[in-house]
Amino acid sequence: MAGKRAQMMEETRGKLVRAAREAFAAKGYAAASMDDLTAAAGLTRGALYHNFGDKKGLLQAVIDQIDAEMAARLRAVGERASTPWRGLLDEYRAYVEMALEPEIQRILLLDGPAVLGDPSRWPSQNACLAETTRRIRALVADGAIPPVDPEAAARLLNGASLHAALWVAASDEPGAVLSKALDAFRRLAEGLARPT
Amino acid sequence: MAGKRAQMMEETRGKLVRAAREAFAAKGYAAASMDDLTAAAGLTRGALYHNFGDKKGLLQAVIDQIDAEMAARLRAVGERASTPWRGLLDEYRAYVEMALEPEIQRILLLDGPAVLGDPSRWPSQNACLAETTRRIRALVADGAIPPVDPEAAARLLNGASLHAALWVAASDEPGAVLSKALDAFRRLAEGLARPT
DNA sequence: CTCTCTGGCATACGCATCGTATGTGAATTG
DNA sequence: CAATTCACATACGATGCGTATGCCAGAGAG
Numbered sequence: 516m517a518g519k520r521a522q523m524m525e526e527t528r529g530k531l532v533r534a535a536r537e538a539f540a541a542k543g544y545a546a547a548s549m550d551d552l553t554a555a556a557g558l559t560r561g562a563l564y565h566n567f568g569d570k571k572g573l574l575q576a577v578i579d580q581i582d583a584e585m586a587a588r589l590r591a592v593g594e595r596a597s598t599p600w601r602g603l604l605d606e607y608r609a610y611v612e613m614a615l616e617p618e619i620q621r622i623l624l625l626d627g628p629a630v631l632g633d634p635s636r637w638p639s640q641n642a643c644l645a646e647t648t649r650r651i652r653a654l655v656a657d658g659a660i661p662p663v664d665p666e667a668a669a670r671l672l673n674g675a676s677l678h679a680a681l682w683v684a685a686s687d688e689p690g691a692v693l694s695k696a697l698d699a700f701r702r703l704a705e706g707l708a709r710p711t
Numbered sequence: 712m713a714g715k716r717a718q719m720m721e722e723t724r725g726k727l728v729r730a731a732r733e734a735f736a737a738k739g740y741a742a743a744s745m746d747d748l749t750a751a752a753g754l755t756r757g758a759l760y761h762n763f764g765d766k767k768g769l770l771q772a773v774i775d776q777i778d779a780e781m782a783a784r785l786r787a788v789g790e791r792a793s794t795p796w797r798g799l800l801d802e803y804r805a806y807v808e809m810a811l812e813p814e815i816q817r818i819l820l821l822d823g824p825a826v827l828g829d830p831s832r833w834p835s836q837n838a839c840l841a842e843t844t845r846r847i848r849a850l851v852a853d854g855a856i857p858p859v860d861p862e863a864a865a866r867l868l869n870g871a872s873l874h875a876a877l878w879v880a881a882s883d884e885p886g887a888v889l890s891k892a893l894d895a896f897r898r899l900a901e902g903l904a905r906p907t
Numbered sequence: 908c909t910c911t912c913t914g915g916c917a918t919a920c921g922c923a924t925c926g927t928a929t930g931t932g933a934a935t936t937g
Numbered sequence: 938c939a940a941t942t943c944a945c946a947t948a949c950g951a952t953g954c955g956t957a958t959g960c961c962a963g964a965g966a967g
Binding site: 528543625626627628629630631632637663664666667668670671672673674675676677678679681682684685692695696698699700702703704705706707709 | 868894
């Protein structure tokens with residue numbers, strides 16, 4: 516029967532994480548005040564420290580949630596594709612587009628690594644990176660592309676995608692820049708597909 | 712004759728930037744206290760605010776300095792190579808290795824974008840990115856590689872290199888990981904070299 | 908049903924740090 | 938040599954984090 520206490524607490528955590536997502540996305544982690552943030556959720560800092568330990572803990576919780584959502588979206592995109600190789604390209608296109616969303620870019624890609632360190636050390640294990648690693652591993656196993664270390668390839672491609680997104684986001688004409696970035700990205704990815 | 716005032720001021724700025732490089736590299740931008748930092752330079756916050764405006768201004772000055780040094784090092788590596796194409800590969804290998812240096816990784820690659828936003832918008836214009844862009848442009852002009860937008864390619868490769876470095880830096884066995892990363896990197900770069 | 912106690916959350920405090928406003932003395936200028 | 942500028946120090950107010958303490962709803966025992 517879930518227990519009323521536990522149920523209330525889940526709701527509290529949910530409200531805090533939601534408010535934090537908004538605040539962190541809008542102002543950035545450093546500039547987001549815990550007082551404002553908790554007040555917006557109808558609570559106080561007491562609830563925050565009780566549930567998440569400290570400010571970093573809250574950021575971690577927010578990141579875990581966003582990361583899980585991204586991984587699910589990536590998987591969905593990849594599965595819709597006609598061939599595994601196209602699936603990979605589609606996933607990365609989706610990755611770049613997601614990295615344009617302020618919430619994802621600001622929180623997960625900029626503040627996250629700066630505050631919490633290397634993403635692969637996060638408790639969430641970076642589900643999003645795991646998803647792309649898995650896909651590349653499958654391509655290698657099927658013989659669709661020559662052998663390559665899947666994690667290495669996934670990390671490099673993710674890094675390239677992220678920077679492409681930062682570029683597009685800061686650009687004055689996002690449309691033109693996005694297509695240039697995706698062109699270059701395809702060229703790089705094709706380096707994986709061809710035998711050396 | 713240079714004026715004693717101006718000369719003293721240059722020295723003050725130098726001392727502050729030097730102290731800031733150490734502090735930012737060791738503790739990260741957010742955790743570095745301006746009081747501690749200026750005291751270590753034998754000054755007070757007064758000097759800092761007078762010369763750099765605010766904490767971000769100091770970070771910007773530090774970044775400009777590091778960025779210029781990196782660009783010079785990259786150019787030197789590239790010019791030593793036997794062919795332009797090898798020059799590009801060598802430059803990126805050097806880039807990854809530089810990105811392993813805590814000062815560069817922490818200040819320029821992690822805190823810089825998080826605090827100041829997209830690097831290409833920095834006043835220093837990101838000399839390091841300009842250098843790699845220039846090199847790729849030359850390769851295209853010489854017909855060494857098929858046409859590609861030089862800035863796009865440079866940005867993606869820089870992004871990939873950065874993430875490779877973060878991975879290596881956080882790894883337990885940096886040696887093995889570095890070689891895996893460089894392998895994967897070479898594969899990606901070769902995507903640029905071959906006609907589609 | 909009542910009493911007790913656990914624990915989720917609010918309140919209150921101390922501490923650190925940033926940015927500004929003001930003061931001071933050395934270097935410059937006429 | 939008097940006046941002024943300006944580089945830097947000092948003093949102050951404000952904000953925000955983390956902790957210690959208090960309070961009250963809900964769970965369990967008899």
